[in-house]
Amino acid sequence: MAVATGGCVTYPADPVQDSAPARSFVGLGQPVSLGGGYVATPRKVYEDSRCHVGVQCVWAxxxxxxxxxxxxxxxxxxxxxxxxxxxxxxxxxxxxxxxPAQHPQEDISESDYRFNFVMD
Known part of the structure; x- marks a missing residue:
């Protein structure tokens, strides 16, 4: 399980990416427009307890x-x-x-994460 640990982090001033319907992925510190003047900026992976690819888990x-x-x-x-x-x-x-998906024997680096957000 990869879990990001915290501390003070400075995020660069990235341009806001416009969200294409249901497929606009951004990394940590990258803002994405959700429309209507709303912006989401992922700051930290607090928990990643997803089941690994190819492994059968009781909980996903x-x-x-x-x-x-x-x-x-x-x-x-x-x-x-x-x-x-x-x-x-x-x-x-x-x-x-x-x-990316979780894989056995591979930790995910914070810089590799990509997130997709939507707003109602």
Missing amino acids: GRVVVTTQIDGPGWSETLNLVSGKPLRTHGHEFLLIEVL
């Missing part, structure tokens, strides 16, 4: 990503759990996919 596991959500006039940092919608400020935010 999950990914928890500390994510900054910016909306019109507000900003909030939340832990988004893959596949579980989180409602705040009148909208649902969802981490719908995380790449």
Whole structure:
């Protein structure tokens, strides 16, 4: 299981990427527009307990990503759990996919993670 450990990290000022429907992946520190003035920026992988590819598991596991959500006039940092919608400020935010998949005997580097978010 790869788990990111924290500390102070400075994120570069990356341009906001516009989200194509259901397939726009961004890395840690890269903001993505969710439309309507809302932006999600994944900051840290808090947990990655997904089942490895080719292994049969009782529980599929999950990914928890500390994510900054910016909306019109507000900003909030939340832990988004893959596949579980989180409602705040009148909208649902969802981490719908995380790449790469977990593989036995291979740790995922923070720089290799890619995240796909949507908003209702």
